[in-house]
Amino acid sequence: MFIKKILIIIQPVLAICMGLFIGLMIAYGLGENPWSVLKILVNGAFGSTHDLASTLFYTTPLIFTGLSVTIAFQCGLFNIGAEGQLLSGAFAATTVGILFANLGSPLAPFIAICASFIGGALWGFFAGYLKAKRGSHEVINTIMLNFIAVGITSWLTLYVFPNRGTQNPETQEIAAQFRVPSLFLTEHATVNFSFFLALLVAVLTWFFLWKTVLGYKLRATGQNITAARLSGISVNQMQILAMVLAGGVAGLVGVAEILGQAGKFRIGFSPEYGFMGIAVSLLGRNKPLGVVLSALLFGALHKGTMNLDLETENITRDLSLVFEALIILSVTAEGLWSYILERRK
Amino acid sequence: MDEQTLAVEFRNITKTFDNVVANSKVNFKVQKGTIHGIIGENGAGKSTAMNILFGMYSPDAGASSDAGEIKIYNTPVKWNSPFDAIAHGVGMVHQHFMLANTENAVDNIILGAEPVFYALRKLPSFFRLIQTKKAVQKLKTLAKVFDFEIDWETAIEDLPVGVQQRIEILKLLYRNAEILILDEPTAVLNPVETEALFINLKKLKEQGKTVLIITHKLNEIIACTDEVTVFRHGKVVCSLKTKDTSTEALAELMVGRKILLQVSVPPQKEFSKTPVLEINNLVLYSQKKAKKKLDHIGFSVLKGEIVGIAGVEGHGQSELAQILLSPNAKEFAIKGNINIFGKNILSLKTNQIRELGVSFIPENRQAQALLLDSALQENFLLGNHDKGELQFYNFLSFNKIKEKLLKIVRDYDIRPGNPNSLARQLSGGNQQKLVIARECYSQPKLLIASQPTRGVDIGAIQFIHKKIIQVRDDGAGVLLISSELEEILALSDRILVIYAGKIVAEFNRGDPKLSRIGYYMCGASERENVH
Numbered sequence: 001m002f003i004k005k006i007l008i009i010i011q012p013v014l015a016i017c018m019g020l021f022i023g024l025m026i027a028y029g030l031g032e033n034p035w036s037v038l039k040i041l042v043n044g045a046f047g048s049t050h051d052l053a054s055t056l057f058y059t060t061p062l063i064f065t066g067l068s069v070t071i072a073f074q075c076g077l078f079n080i081g082a083e084g085q086l087l088s089g090a091f092a093a094t095t096v097g098i099l100f101a102n103l104g105s106p107l108a109p110f111i112a113i114c115a116s117f118i119g120g121a122l123w124g125f126f127a128g129y130l131k132a133k134r135g136s137h138e139v140i141n142t143i144m145l146n147f148i149a150v151g152i153t154s155w156l157t158l159y160v161f162p163n164r165g166t167q168n169p170e171t172q173e174i175a176a177q178f179r180v181p182s183l184f185l186t187e188h189a190t191v192n193f194s195f196f197l198a199l200l201v202a203v204l205t206w207f208f209l210w211k212t213v214l215g216y217k218l219r220a221t222g223q224n225i226t227a228a229r230l231s232g233i234s235v236n237q238m239q240i241l242a243m244v245l246a247g248g249v250a251g252l253v254g255v256a257e258i259l260g261q262a263g264k265f266r267i268g269f270s271p272e273y274g275f276m277g278i279a280v281s282l283l284g285r286n287k288p289l290g291v292v293l294s295a296l297l298f299g300a301l302h303k304g305t306m307n308l309d310l311e312t313e314n315i316t317r318d319l320s321l322v323f324e325a326l327i328i329l330s331v332t333a334e335g336l337w338s339y340i341l342e343r344r345k
Numbered sequence: 346m347d348e349q350t351l352a353v354e355f356r357n358i359t360k361t362f363d364n365v366v367a368n369s370k371v372n373f374k375v376q377k378g379t380i381h382g383i384i385g386e387n388g389a390g391k392s393t394a395m396n397i398l399f400g401m402y403s404p405d406a407g408a409s410s411d412a413g414e415i416k417i418y419n420t421p422v423k424w425n426s427p428f429d430a431i432a433h434g435v436g437m438v439h440q441h442f443m444l445a446n447t448e449n450a451v452d453n454i455i456l457g458a459e460p461v462f463y464a465l466r467k468l469p470s471f472f473r474l475i476q477t478k479k480a481v482q483k484l485k486t487l488a489k490v491f492d493f494e495i496d497w498e499t500a501i502e503d504l505p506v507g508v509q510q511r512i513e514i515l516k517l518l519y520r521n522a523e524i525l526i527l528d529e530p531t532a533v534l535n536p537v538e539t540e541a542l543f544i545n546l547k548k549l550k551e552q553g554k555t556v557l558i559i560t561h562k563l564n565e566i567i568a569c570t571d572e573v574t575v576f577r578h579g580k581v582v583c584s585l586k587t588k589d590t591s592t593e594a595l596a597e598l599m600v601g602r603k604i605l606l607q608v609s610v611p612p613q614k615e616f617s618k619t620p621v622l623e624i625n626n627l628v629l630y631s632q633k634k635a636k637k638k639l640d641h642i643g644f645s646v647l648k649g650e651i652v653g654i655a656g657v658e659g660h661g662q663s664e665l666a667q668i669l670l671s672p673n674a675k676e677f678a679i680k681g682n683i684n685i686f687g688k689n690i691l692s693l694k695t696n697q698i699r700e701l702g703v704s705f706i707p708e709n710r711q712a713q714a715l716l717l718d719s720a721l722q723e724n725f726l727l728g729n730h731d732k733g734e735l736q737f738y739n740f741l742s743f744n745k746i747k748e749k750l751l752k753i754v755r756d757y758d759i760r761p762g763n764p765n766s767l768a769r770q771l772s773g774g775n776q777q778k779l780v781i782a783r784e785c786y787s788q789p790k791l792l793i794a795s796q797p798t799r800g801v802d803i804g805a806i807q808f809i810h811k812k813i814i815q816v817r818d819d820g821a822g823v824l825l826i827s828s829e830l831e832e833i834l835a836l837s838d839r840i841l842v843i844y845a846g847k848i849v850a851e852f853n854r855g856d857p858k859l860s861r862i863g864y865y866m867c868g869a870s871e872r873e874n875v876h
Contacts, residue, residue: 211740213730220727223716230670230705230713231728232696 019327044307045300059299065277066291068250075242076222081142083274084149089251092119097174120251128243192260357413385576386802400430436517507538536863616649621822627681653837702790774805
C-alpha cells in the first residue's frame with residue numbers, strides 16, 4: 001500500500017525527468033550543451049519576477065481548462081471541447097465589454113466574469129445535452145463544437161466588432177471598467193487577478209465535487225452510471241450539469257485573456273489551451289490540486305522553451321515545441337510507466 | 346494407488362500475487378479416466394490452481410530444494426501459455442463461454458486450429474485455405490464417439506446454453522484434449538441440461554478422458570464425481586473418494602467449521618394482507634429487437650412475505666427487476682400496470698420509486714451496485730446520499746457517514762471495514778454484504794433482491810439469507826429473484842416459476858408438487874394455480 005502511494009507521486013516526476021532527458025539528448029545531438037539548455041529552461045521559467053509572471057500567465061488558462069476537463073472526467077465524460085468553450089466564454093466577455101461600455105457600476109468586472117462563465121457554460125451545455133438526451137458521444141460533439149466556436153467567434157470578430165484601427169484580426173477594445181486588475185507591474189505586466197481566480201475556482205471545484213451532495217452524485221455517475229441510475233440519481237441531469245460546469249470553467253479563460261491581458265478578442269489568442277487542459281488534467285490525476293500543480297509545470301515549460309528559441313543557436317521555435325511535446329508525451333504515457341514499474345516483478 | 350494411471354499431479358505448487366498467497370504448497374493427484382471435483386469457497390485458490398494447470402499462470406519458482414512441479418501422466422511439465430497446455434492435451438471450458446456468437450458450431454470449433462490443405466501449409470496465413478469438409482467430417486465422428494447431439498449449422502447465439510457448452514467441450518476434444526477442466530459448468534444450466542451434462546461427462550470418462558470440474562454446488566459433486574479435492578485458504582485440505590463423503594462433511598471441510606446448509610426459516614408473521622407490489626398483465630418489449638421479454642405477467646407481493654421467482658437465467662428476470670426500478674428506461678416498451686403501495690409507478694422516476702420505500706439488490710454487484718474505485722463510505726452513501734442524517738447543512742458530513750458505516754461494518758461483519766479502503770479490495774462476499782447493508786439501511790418496505798448470493802461464499806450466503814428473512818419479519822415484502830433453486834426453495838413463502846417471460850407455475854411453501862418445479866423451469870406446461 002505504502003509503496004503504491006509513493007509510486008503514484010514518483011511516476012509523474014519520473015516521467016518529467018524522462019521527457020527532459022530525451023529532450024536534452026536531442027539538444028546535445030544538435031550541438032548544444034545539455035547543462036546550459038537545462039539552465040535556460042529553468043531560468044526562463046523562474047529566473048526573474050518577470051519570468052515568473054510570464055510563467056503564471058501561461059499557467060492561469062491551463063488551470064481553468066485543466067479543471068474543466070477534470071470536472072467532466074469525474075462525471076465520466078471526456079471533454080475535448082474546452083477549446084471551443086473558452087473561445088465562447090472569452091467572446092461573451094468581450095461582447096459584454098463592448099456593448100455595455102456605458103455601464104459605470106463597480107460591479108462591471110464581476111458582470112464580465114459571469115459572462116465568461118455563462119458563455120463557456122452554454123457551449124458545454126450543447127455538448128452535455130446532446131450526450132445525455134440524444135446519446136451522441138461527447139468526444140464527437142465537443143470536437144465539432146470546437147470548429148463551430150472557432151468559426152462563429154472569427155466571423156463575429158471580423159464582421160460585427162472589428163477593430164477598424166488596425167489590420168490585426170481582433171475586436172474593438174472593451175470598456176476599461178470591465179478590466180480586472182493586473183499584478184506584478186513590471187514593464188510587460190502580465191499576471192493578473194485571474195490567477196487568483198483560478199486558484200479560487202480550483203478550491204471551489206474540490207469542495208463541490210467532494211463535499212456536496214450534488215458533486216457526489218456527479219462523481220457517482222462518472223464511476224458507475226448503472227449503479228448511479230439504479231440508486232435514483234438522474235444521470236442525464238448529472239451529465240448535462242457536468243458539461244455546463246466544465247464549459248463555464250473553461251470559459252473563465254476569457255477573464256485571463258480578455259479582462260486581464262488583451263482587453264480585446266484576438267483571433268487565435270489561445271495556443272490550444274483547451275487541448276493542453278486534457279494533458280494537464282491527466283497529469284494532475286483529475287484532482288484539482290494536481291491540476292494546479294501540473295498547470296504550473298506546463299506553464300513553466302511553455303515559458304522555458306520559449307527562451308530556448310531566443311537564447312540558443314540551434315534550437316528554433318519549432319524545436320522548442322518538440323521539446324515541450326516530448327515531456328508532455330512521456331508524462332501522459334501513463335500505461336508505459338505502470339508497465340515499466342510492474343515489469344520488475 | 347497405482348502410479349501408472351495418474352493423469353495430473355500437483356506437488357508443492359505455490360503461487361503468490363503481490364504478497365497474496367493464492368496457492369500455498371498445493372498437492373493433489375487426479376487418476377486417469379475419472380471425474381474429479383474441485384471445491385472451495387471463493388478465493389480458496391481453486392481457480393488459481395486450475396489456471397496454473399491450464400497454463401494461464403506459472404507457479405512461483407521457489408528454492409530449488411522445495412520447488413513444486415506439475416506432472417501430467419507422470420512427466421514433469423512446465424508451460425508458459427494455454428497453447429502449451431493444449432499441446433499436452435489439457436484444455437479448459439471457462440464459465441463464460443469463449444464463442445463467437447454469430448458463427449456456427451463448426452467455425453467456432455476449428456477457429457485457431459483450422460485444417461489446411463497440406464500443400465499450402467507453409468504459406469502465409471492469407472493463402473492457407475481451410476479444408477472445411479475435413480473438419481466437419483472429423484467433428485461428426487467425434488460427436489458420434491461421445492454421443493453428443495449438436496446442431497452444426499445454427500449460429501451460436503440461437504442455440505441453448507447446454508448445446509453451447511457441448512460445443513465448448515467438443516472444441517477441446519477436437520484439439521485432442523485428454524484432460525478437461527470445467528469451471529462452474531452448471532452455473533448457466535437448468536436442471537435438465539445439468540443432468541444431460543453429467544451423462545456426457547460420464548461418456549467422456551468411459552472413453553478414458555479425465556475431467557476436472559470446479560463447482561461450489563456440493564450435491565453435484567456427490568452426483569457426478571469419483572473423487573473430490575477440497576481447497577481452503579489457498580491450501581488443499583484433503584482429497585477424498587466421493588462415495589466416502591457427504592454434502593455436510595464437504596461443507597464443513599470447505600469452511601473449516603460446522604455449518605447449516607439451510608437457514609431455518611421461522612413461520613411468516615401475521616401482517617395485514619395488503620399488497621406491497623402488484624403487477625397486472627405486464628407485457629414488456631425490448632425496443633431494439635422488438636422481442637417480447639415479459640409476457641402478460643401478473644402477481645403480487647404482500648406485506649411480510651417473500652415471493653421467489655424461480656427460473657433459468659435469461660427468461661425475463663433481469664428485465665423484470667430492472668423495470669420495477671426504472672419503468673421509463675428507453676430500451677423498453679411497457680404495457681400493463683405496476684402498483685407499489687397502490688401507486689402506479691409507470692410514470693415515476695427511479696428516485697421517486699425509491700422514496701416510496703423500495704430497495705434493490707441488483708444481480709451484478711460490480712456492474713450495477715458498486716463504485717469499485719471509491720471508498721466504502723462513498724459506496725454506502727450511494728442511494729442514501731439525500732438523507733439528512735448524513736449531512737451537515739446540506740453538505741456531506743463524512744464524520745456522520747463514517748459513524749453510520751462503522752456500525753454497519755460491525756453488524757454485517759464486513760472485512761476489511763476501513764471506511765477508506767476501496768470497494769474493489771473487498772472479496773465478493775463482503776462486497777455483497779456491503780450492498781445489502783446499504784440497501785437495508787433505509788428499512789425498505791419492498792426489497793427486490795436479484796441473485797443476492799451469486800458468487801458468494803457459504804458463510805456469507807447464510808448471513809444474507811438471515812438478513813432477507815429479517816427484512817420480511819420487519820413487515821416488508823420481498824421479491825426474491827434467483828436462479829439458485831435451493832435458495833428459492835429455502836426462503837420463499839410463495840414461488841413463481843418464470844419461463845420465456847411467462848409465469849408458468851405457482852406454488853406455496855411446502856407444496857408437494859414442488860418436486861416437479863424443475864420441469865416447469867424448462868417450460869413444461871402452462872400456469873398451474875394451487876390455491
